[in-house]
Amino acid sequence: MAEPLKNLLHPGVVTRIADEVGRNFADFERGTFQALAGKGLEALELMQRSLKIRDALVETLPQTFPEAAAILSACLPREHVSGISGWALLPISQYIAQRGLDDFDLSLSLLKALTPHFTAEFGIRVFIDHDQERALATISSWTDDANHHVRRLASEGTRPRLPWAMRLPKLIRDPGPILPILTALLDDPEDYVRRSVANSLNDIAKDHPDMVAAFVAEHIAGASAERRQLLRHASRTLLKQGHPAALSNFGFAAPAGIDARLSLDRSELVLGESLNLRLAVSHDAETSQKVMIDYAVHHRKANGTTSPKVFKWTSALLAPGASIEIEKRHAIRPITTRRYYPGAHRIVVLVNGQEAAEAGFDLALE
Numbered sequence: 001m002a003e004p005l006k007n008l009l010h011p012g013v014v015t016r017i018a019d020e021v022g023r024n025f026a027d028f029e030r031g032t033f034q035a036l037a038g039k040g041l042e043a044l045e046l047m048q049r050s051l052k053i054r055d056a057l058v059e060t061l062p063q064t065f066p067e068a069a070a071i072l073s074a075c076l077p078r079e080h081v082s083g084i085s086g087w088a089l090l091p092i093s094q095y096i097a098q099r100g101l102d103d104f105d106l107s108l109s110l111l112k113a114l115t116p117h118f119t120a121e122f123g124i125r126v127f128i129d130h131d132q133e134r135a136l137a138t139i140s141s142w143t144d145d146a147n148h149h150v151r152r153l154a155s156e157g158t159r160p161r162l163p164w165a166m167r168l169p170k171l172i173r174d175p176g177p178i179l180p181i182l183t184a185l186l187d188d189p190e191d192y193v194r195r196s197v198a199n200s201l202n203d204i205a206k207d208h209p210d211m212v213a214a215f216v217a218e219h220i221a222g223a224s225a226e227r228r229q230l231l232r233h234a235s236r237t238l239l240k241q242g243h244p245a246a247l248s249n250f251g252f253a254a255p256a257g258i259d260a261r262l263s264l265d266r267s268e269l270v271l272g273e274s275l276n277l278r279l280a281v282s283h284d285a286e287t288s289q290k291v292m293i294d295y296a297v298h299h300r301k302a303n304g305t306t307s308p309k310v311f312k313w314t315s316a317l318l319a320p321g322a323s324i325e326i327e328k329r330h331a332i333r334p335i336t337t338r339r340y341y342p343g344a345h346r347i348v349v350l351v352n353g354q355e356a357a358e359a360g361f362d363l364a365l366e
Helices: 011-024 030-038 046-060 065-075 086-099 101-117 124-130 132-144 148-156 169-173 176-184 191-205 209-220 225-234 236-241 244-249
Strands: 258-264 268-270 274-283 289-300 306-318 323-331 343-351 354-364
Touching (some): 011 086, 030 046, 065 086, 124 132, 132 148, 132 176, 191 225, 191 236, 225 236, 236 244, 236 289, 274 289, 274 343, 289 323
Antiparallel strands (some): 258 274, 289 306
16 A cells, blocks of 8 residues: 555654754754644644644744745755755745745745755745736746756646645636746746646636637647647647547547447446446548547446546547447546445447447446
8 A cells, every 4th residue: 555645744854854944043942843843743634744844833933034034045955965855845835835925036036946856836826826916927937947847836836726735716717827938838848847837738728628729729830749749738628528629639520420339348347346348430431530539437426417537548540431449448446536326327438529339337336
């Protein structure tokens, strides 16, 4: 079993932070900090642990933020000094967000210095939410920074719906202000940065699908393989939804002359088992057709209705008169993000976003 994420912040991390702060702050009340940060820590989840350590820093660092910022800056890794890095910097990022709003530029500078050693994507969002125009003016200047972690912070920190982090409601309503940042990073040499750009665009697509489809259309002509991959990843939600303009961006038209037949290897299964899906597709149109084949599992809910979850399958170019057969194993296993209910379920095949075939099965929990 994988180690719980909460264990990334443990009593040893508290000691490590205390060691570094104590080396750079002569009046540091180390014992008080460790008592405040460590009491009941192991009973908490990850973010609760981080906030507890943050609160202990609030109590024991100087109350003047520039003084505290200087100490924390000195605690960061530098040549021949290991400093504080990794998950130990999460509560420090949150400390900056808590205490640094009145020292806006200093705080952004410190978060920029912190991000190469962990990430400042959680801390920086408070500043964007507080004064979006001012924050984005600074963040925009980071898109050509020499450090790829800083460039990624420009895209990841501004994501409207960043997982685990506070949402940015102004950018959810109007993401226009971050599009220049994302555009500037479309051809970043680091895949790490480009994937962040794609994820941000995918966030935007959940609220503004036409905007993202238009953005992709504007930037896909003559795109390199890397940019095209980015734009495809950015469009993943729209493609799963069968958004016509998004499909058209990648050469998928409304299916014509397609006959699809889906069969399952069983009609009943128990949670934890797998289904074998077999799909036969024939094409009797007069011209070749590019097809994207996905499938949606319509999971049963407590009230008896179903909700679909779309999964990728394959893409193909079908010549006139061509036919293909493909198979897929799909596991119905317990996961933390879904609760299963017994009864009838459906699997629906989607060809270029349109329903083309379906089959059903009954699920038992034991």
